[in-house]
Amino acid sequence: xxxxxxxxxxxxxxxxxxxxxxxxxxxxxxxxxxxxxxxxxxxxxxxxxxxxxxxxxxxxxxxxxxxxxxxxxxxxxxxxxxxxxxxxxxxxxxxxxxxxxxxxxxxxxxxxxxxxxxxxxxxxxxxxxxxxxxxxxxxxxxxxxxxxxxxxxxxxxxxxxxxxxxxxxxxxxxxxxxxxxxxxxxxxxxxxxxxxxxxxxxxxxxxxxxxxxxxxxxxxxxxxxxxxxxxxxxxxxxxxxxxxxxxxxxxxxxxxxxxxxxxxxxxxxxxxxxxxxxxxxxxxxxxxxxxxxxxxxxxxxxxxxxxxxxxxxxxxxxx
Amino acid sequence: xxxxxxxxxxxxxxxxxxxxxxxxxxxxxxxxxxxxxxxxxxxxxxxxxxxxxxxxxxxxxxxxxxxxxxxxxxxxxxxxxxxxxxxxxxxxxxxxxxxxxxxxxxxxxxxxxxxxxxxxxxxxxxxxxxxxxxxxxxxxxxxxxxxxxxxxxxxxxxxxxxxxxxxxxxxxxxxxxxxxxxxxxxxxxxxxxxxxxxxxxxxxxxxxxxxxxxxxxxxxxxxxxxxxxxxxxxxxxxxxxxxxxxxxxxxxxxxxxxxxxxxxxxxxxxxxxxxxxxxxxxxxxxxxxxxxxxxxxxxxxxxxxxxxxxxxxxxxxxxx
Numbered sequence: 001x002x003x004x005x006x007x008x009x010x011x012x013x014x015x016x017x018x019x020x021x022x023x024x025x026x027x028x029x030x031x032x033x034x035x036x037x038x039x040x041x042x043x044x045x046x047x048x049x050x051x052x053x054x055x056x057x058x059x060x061x062x063x064x065x066x067x068x069x070x071x072x073x074x075x076x077x078x079x080x081x082x083x084x085x086x087x088x089x090x091x092x093x094x095x096x097x098x099x100x101x102x103x104x105x106x107x108x109x110x111x112x113x114x115x116x117x118x119x120x121x122x123x124x125x126x127x128x129x130x131x132x133x134x135x136x137x138x139x140x141x142x143x144x145x146x147x148x149x150x151x152x153x154x155x156x157x158x159x160x161x162x163x164x165x166x167x168x169x170x171x172x173x174x175x176x177x178x179x180x181x182x183x184x185x186x187x188x189x190x191x192x193x194x195x196x197x198x199x200x201x202x203x204x205x206x207x208x209x210x211x212x213x214x215x216x217x218x219x220x221x222x223x224x225x226x227x228x229x230x231x232x233x234x235x236x237x238x239x240x241x242x243x244x245x246x247x248x249x250x251x252x253x254x255x256x257x258x259x260x261x262x263x264x265x266x267x268x269x270x271x272x273x274x275x276x277x278x279x280x281x282x283x284x285x286x287x288x289x290x291x292x293x294x295x296x297x298x299x300x301x302x303x304x305x306x307x308x309x310x311x312x313x314x315x316x317x318x319x
Numbered sequence: 320x321x322x323x324x325x326x327x328x329x330x331x332x333x334x335x336x337x338x339x340x341x342x343x344x345x346x347x348x349x350x351x352x353x354x355x356x357x358x359x360x361x362x363x364x365x366x367x368x369x370x371x372x373x374x375x376x377x378x379x380x381x382x383x384x385x386x387x388x389x390x391x392x393x394x395x396x397x398x399x400x401x402x403x404x405x406x407x408x409x410x411x412x413x414x415x416x417x418x419x420x421x422x423x424x425x426x427x428x429x430x431x432x433x434x435x436x437x438x439x440x441x442x443x444x445x446x447x448x449x450x451x452x453x454x455x456x457x458x459x460x461x462x463x464x465x466x467x468x469x470x471x472x473x474x475x476x477x478x479x480x481x482x483x484x485x486x487x488x489x490x491x492x493x494x495x496x497x498x499x500x501x502x503x504x505x506x507x508x509x510x511x512x513x514x515x516x517x518x519x520x521x522x523x524x525x526x527x528x529x530x531x532x533x534x535x536x537x538x539x540x541x542x543x544x545x546x547x548x549x550x551x552x553x554x555x556x557x558x559x560x561x562x563x564x565x566x567x568x569x570x571x572x573x574x575x576x577x578x579x580x581x582x583x584x585x586x587x588x589x590x591x592x593x594x595x596x597x598x599x600x601x602x603x604x605x606x607x608x609x610x611x612x613x614x615x616x617x618x619x620x621x622x623x624x625x626x627x628x629x630x631x632x633x634x635x636x637x638x639x
Contacts, residue, residue, distance in 0.1 A: 121629050128570060129623070129625040129626035132621060133622035140613055143615075261440050293458040299450050300447040300454065307444065311439040312437055
C-alpha cells in the first residue's frame with residue numbers, strides 16, 4: 001500500500017478532485033448506454049435543474065475551507081420561497097423581492113458567522129439549529145400547506161436562453177468565475193487559505209481569523225439567497241418542502257470537488273464539476289429507472305467514497 | 320454543602336459538565352406544568368411521559384458515547400427507522416431482534432472504521448451512512464406498515480408486578496449505560512480520548528496506552544446499538560415499521576446531550592446529565608402539547624433551545 005501511495009504517479013492523480021473522474025465516468029456511461037441523451041437541449045434542461053445547487057456550493061466551499069459548514073440553507077430557501085409565493089407582498093416588484101431575499105441571506109449568514117466565529121459554537125449544530133428555527137417558522141406561517149403561485153416574471157427569466165444555453169446556467173457560470181477571481185486576486189482569498197490551513201498560525205501572522213470566518217458565512221448566506229431565487233423561479237409555485245436536501249448535496253459536491261474541511265486548499269471549478277456530476281448522476285439514474293430510495297443510497301455511497309478517498313490521501317501525506 | 324452546590328451550578332465539577340442547570344430547568348417545568356394544568360401530575364400522563372421519553376433517553380445515551388470522544392453520529396435517526404422496518408418484515412422475534420442488533424453494530428462498525436481508520440470526518444461519515452440506511456429502509460418499507468413480532472409489542476405495552484414495562488426498560492438501560500460509561504475502563508478511556516481532543520492534544524490518551532482508535536470505533540458501534548434498542552422500543556409502541564419514525568431523532572439526541580452538560584468538543588459529560596437532558600426535551604414536548612402549541616412552532620422552539628444551549632458552550636476551537 002505504502003509503495004503504491006508513495007508513487008509519484010499516484011500522488012499526481014490523487015491531487016485531482018474526484019469530481020472530474022466521476023463526471024467523465026458518468027459521461028462515458030451515458031454515451032455507451034443512452035447516446036441520444038447527450039444533446040445540447042436535453043443536457044441544458046438537466047443542468048439547469050442543478051443551478052440552485054451550484055450557486056449554493058459557491059458559498060459552501062468558502063465556509064468548508066475555513067473549517068466550518070453551513071447547513072441552514074434549506075430554511076433560507078423555504079423562507080424566501082414563502083416571501084415570494086405566499087402573496088404576503090402581493091404586487092411587489094422583482095427588485096423588491098431580490099433585495100428582500102439578499103437581506104435575508106445576509107442576516108442569516110451574519111448570524112451563522114457570529115455564532116461560529118465569535119461565539120465558537122459548533123458549526124454543524126449552530127447552522128442546523130438555525131435551519132430548524134427557520135423551517136418551523138415557515139411551516140407555522142404556511143400552516144403546513146404549500147403557499148400560492150410565484151409571479152410569472154420569475155419563470156420568464158428562468159426560461160430564457162442565451163444562444164443555446166439556458167439563462168440560469170449562464171448566471172451560474174458567471175457567478176463561479178467571479179468567485180474564482182475573488183478568491184485568487186483579493187486579500188480575502190489569501191486569508192481563507194491561511195485560516196483553513198492553520199487558524200492558530202494565521203492568528204499569529206496577523207490574519208483576521210474571526211473576520212474571515214464571519215465574512216465567509218455572510219457570503220455563503222448571500223449565495224443561498226441567490227440560489228433560493230433561482231430555485232423559486234424554477235418550480236414556479238410555493239412549497240413547504242422544496243430543497244430540504246440541497247445543503248447536504250452542496251456539502252457533498254464541495255467535497256467531491258476537492259475542497260476538504262479546514263485545509264484551505266481546493267478551487268472553485270472542482271466543486272463546479274462536482275455539481276455537474278450530480279446533474280449527470282440524476283440523468284443516469286432517471287434513465288435507468290432507479291427510484292428515490294436508490295438515489296439516496298447512491299448519494300450516500302458517493303459521498304462516503306469521496307470522503308474516504310480524501311481521508312486516505314491525507315493519512316498518506318501525514319506519514 | 321453550600322459550596323458544593325455553587326460549584327455544581329458553576330460547572331466546576333469539570334468532568335461531569337453543567338448538568339445541574341438542566342436539572343433546575345426540568346424541575347421548573349415540572350412545577351409549572353403541575354400547577355398550571357390538572358392533567359400533568361396524573362399517573363396516566365406521567366406513565367405516558369416515561370414511554371414518550373424512553374426512545375430519546377436510549378438514543379441520547381448512545382449519542383453521548385460518540386460525543387465524549389469528540390464525534391457526532393447523524394445516522395441514528397435512520398438506524399431507528401431501519402430497525403422498525405426490519406422488525407416489521409414478519410420474521411419471528413427470536414431471529415429479528417438479534418438480527419437488528421447485528422445490523423446496527425455493522426452500521427456502527429462502518430462509521431467507526433471510516434472515522435478512525437480512513438480519516439473521514441465524523442459528520443461526513445455518519446451523514447452519508449444516514450443516506451444509505453434511509454435509502455435501504457425505504458426500499459424495505461416505502462410506507463409504514465408490516466407485522467412487528469408479538470414479543471416486541473408485549474415487551475413495551477404490558478406490565479410486570481403491576482409496574483408498566485417501559486419503567487423496566489428505563490431501569491435496565493440506565494444500569495447498562497452506567498456500567499459502560501462510569502463503571503468500566505472503556506468508559507474512562509472515552510473521557511480520556513475526548514479530553515485530549517478537546518484540549519488540542521489528540522494523541523494524549525494514546526501516549527498513556529489507551530487504544531484510542533479501537534475505543535472510538537466501539538463508541539460508534541455502541542451508539543448504533545443503542546439507537547437500534549430505541550428502534551425496537553418504538554416499533555413496539557407504534558406496532559409497525561415506519562421509514563420516517565426516526566426523522567430528526569439525531570438532532571433531539573444531540574440537543575438532549577448538550578442540555579445535559581456534555582461538551583460537544585468531547586471529554587466532558589455524565590450519564591445523569593444526558594438522562595436529565597432527554598427528560599427536559601420530553602417535558603417540553605409534553606408541556607407544549609398540553610398548552611396546545613402548534614407542532615411547527617414546537618419545532619422552531621426546539622431549534623431555538625438547541626441554539627441557546629450550544630451557544631452557551633464556549634469552546635477553544637473554532638469550526639465544526
